[in-house]
Amino acid sequence: MTEAPMREPTFLVLTALAATPQHGYAVIEDVARMTDGRVRLRAGTLYAALDRLRSDGLIEVDREEVVQSRLRRYYRLTGVGEQRLAAETARLHRQATLAESRLRTRRTPGEAFS
Numbered sequence: 005m006t007e008a009p010m011r012e013p014t015f016l017v018l019t020a021l022a023a024t025p026q027h028g029y030a031v032i033e034d035v036a037r038m039t040d041g042r043v044r045l046r047a048g049t050l051y052a053a054l055d056r057l058r059s060d061g062l063i064e065v066d067r068e069e070v071v072q073s074r075l076r077r078y079y080r081l082t083g084v085g086e087q088r089l090a091a092e093t094a095r096l097h098r099q100a101t102l103a104e105s106r107l108r109t110r111r112t113p114g115e116a117f118s
Contacts, residue, residue, distance in 0.1 A: 007092075012043065013043065016043060017031055017053055017054070017057065018057070018092075020034040021081050025066035027077060027078050028050055028054065031054075032047070032050055058079075061085070062081065062082060063082060064080060065077055065078070066079060066080040
């Protein structure tokens with residue numbers, strides 16, 4: 005059975021955690037950076053997604069620390085999360101390749117691809 009396509013925020017959160025464990029606010033900043041500010045996750049949206057991803061087994065708590073009297077929890081991808089992110093990345097790549105191919109057939113000879 006094939007997994008349903010991921011929603012963009014889920015894909016971006018997993019992508020942020022693919023490089024290194026991060027705490028929530030760092031994920032918010034990383035997603036904004038990766039998307040050139042196009043996607044700004046709200047804290048409530050992020051933490052609901054993190055809870056769902058944990059219960060789905062895609063991420064886990066890496067460590068916790070106290071910073072300025074507040075608990076900071078770091079998350080990391082699990083092996084299952086890494087596999088799911090890789091599968092979604094491959095799916096998106098196939099879709100982008102198909103779109104590029106079809107766009108190429110529409111151009112006249114000598115027309116630049118932008």
